[in-house]
Amino acid sequence: MRAYLPIWSRVIAACVALLLLTPGLARAQAFQSAAPYALLLDSASGAVLYEKAADELMVPASMVKLATALVAFQEIAAGKMTLETEISISENAWRKGGGVSGGSTMFAIVNSRVKLGDILQGLIVQSGNDAAIALAEAVAGDEASFARVMTERVHALGLPKSQFRNATGLADPQQKVTARELALLADHIIKTYPELYKIFGQRDFTWNKIKQSNRNPLLTMDIGADGLKTGNIDETGYGLVGSAVQKGQRLIVVVNGLKNARDRASEARKLLEWGFRSFEQKQVFAEGESVGEASVFGGEKGRVALKAKGAVNLLVPRGSSERLAARIVYRGPLQAPVAEGTEVGRLLVTRGEVKTLDIPLYAAESVAVGSLQQRALDALMEAATGWVRKALKRS
Known part of the structure; x- marks a missing residue:
């Protein structure tokens, strides 16, 4: 069973370059919540703007x-x-x-x-x-x-x-x-x-x-x-799951473990106001634009273009020069035939250790089964790749 393979394309490289904002600008205001557990989520993109012990059981x-x-x-x-x-x-x-x-x-x-x-x-x-x-x-x-x-x-x-x-x-x-x-x-x-x-x-x-x-x-x-x-x-203290919308942007906040109702309200409000104030939206792919490609095994074409549903937007800290890393992951190569619109992978974007985007990607076109000669060539290439992987594991 093949592992998920990160695939970098020229488009993704351009995405990363686009998101390197002008150096020298002040970073977005740093924020630290007093809540033992906290998370701030942008609903539209799925971007996590802030997290603290967000995966610990509570x-x-x-x-x-x-x-x-x-x-x-x-x-x-x-x-x-x-x-x-x-x-x-x-x-x-x-x-x-x-x-x-x-x-x-x-x-x-x-x-x-x-x-x-x-x-x-x-x-x-x-x-x-x-x-x-x-x-x-x-x-x-x-x-x-x-x-x-x-x-x-x-x-x-x-x-x-x-x-x-x-x-x-x-x-x-x-x-x-x-x-x-x-x-x-x-x-x-x-x-x-x-x-x-x-x-x-x-x-x-x-x-x-x-x-x-x-x-x-x-x-x-x-x-x-x-x-x-x-x-x-x-x-265990006071907690809250809240949501607010400003200028069409919805943020969802979670805080828990606070000492009293006043602190709960204050921390939730601070997180929401900080999120609305400190981040700006960047469009990195227009609706219908190709995000990257995935390899196809046994198809009339060796690769298929991938796209998201709708435009791809990211929230990034205002005035930040912090680097974002982007990659496409999928279980591959894909097996032909591949139907247009089939979900085949995901676009992952991270800011340091924080995942800022995780959305599904779909085949932008159909790829039919290739000729016998093409399938035989793909089989040889796949076998050779497997030998290389095994050699690297032994080394």
């Missing part, structure tokens, strides 16, 4: 409700539930998550039936544990089974480190996430369910004649924030 607290909401959104998208579907408030949901529990609650009445649209508002706006448990029971029968569904659904999105044990975020030593996976989960929700995502920006919600404000402090800061979720457990 306790999510009520930020776990992003995954709880995800499952509900998926059920709605699949036609299994609607916003009008009625959810029963069991005694279990009421005792563990209702007003008698002492935790965050939407104050749903025991043995009542509540429409899913209201349950989602109670879950997201009020962080209601009763809403979370009732939803879990409606989808999977019990909360433990629902937690397994949550874990499976998030893993299916390519977020393998997250492990969920309940729908509420209440303390459990086996319930862990990372800042990076929380940011990517938030990004997925925003892009995949834009109408349902609007609930995260709702300022308040009234249920059982009790009006409660959204716990997300970013929503009142006039910085373009429109979501997502806070969380805190005394033993």
Whole structure:
């Protein structure tokens, strides 16, 4: 089985040269977050603008409700539930998550039936544990089974480190996430369910004649924030997943492990303001422009051009002379035939140790199977390459 091979093209070399900004300009303002865990993500490009312990496991607290909401959104998208579907408030949901529990609650009445649209508002706006448990029971029968569904659904999105044990975020030593996976989960929700995502920006919600404000402090800061979720457990501190849009640019921030709600709000705001202020967008490939090439085995042509879907833009520090490195990686050579539009590789761009771009690349044209003579020549070339690799390993 062949390893992923980095392939450099003249176009990629030009990309790197383009991104070497004029030397001597001041670097973008350095930033250090006081949060033990932090990540700042540009939604459009996938560029990570700042990270700190972003891949270390941490306790999510009520930020776990992003995954709880995800499952509900998926059920709605699949036609299994609607916003009008009625959810029963069991005694279990009421005792563990209702007003008698002492935790965050939407104050749903025991043995009542509540429409899913209201349950989602109670879950997201009020962080209601009763809403979370009732939803879990409606989808999977019990909360433990629902937690397994949550874990499976998030893993299916390519977020393998997250492990969920309940729908509420209440303390459990086996319930862990990372800042990076929380940011990517938030990004997925925003892009995949834009109408349902609007609930995260709702300022308040009234249920059982009790009006409660959204716990997300970013929503009142006039910085373009429109979501997502806070969380805190005394033993591990205060956290927040937030998102804001300014001039068409969306940033997603994650902080966790802070001492109090004030520090949580301050650090999240600082990260967002720094991101909007300190980076500028550079287009490196226009829509439809060839990004590079990949080798093709047994085809009528030995190489195929690659392109992204849409233009390729990067966020780079304003006034920075820091070098960006770009490469195309794919499992190759590709086996003919190759159909136009087939995903065949990825474009990776890094700034030092930080990955600033990771997007799929697609075949820009079709490559049919070549003649018998061409296939035989490719086979000889591949065999020779294999011999060289083996010799290098032995040396």
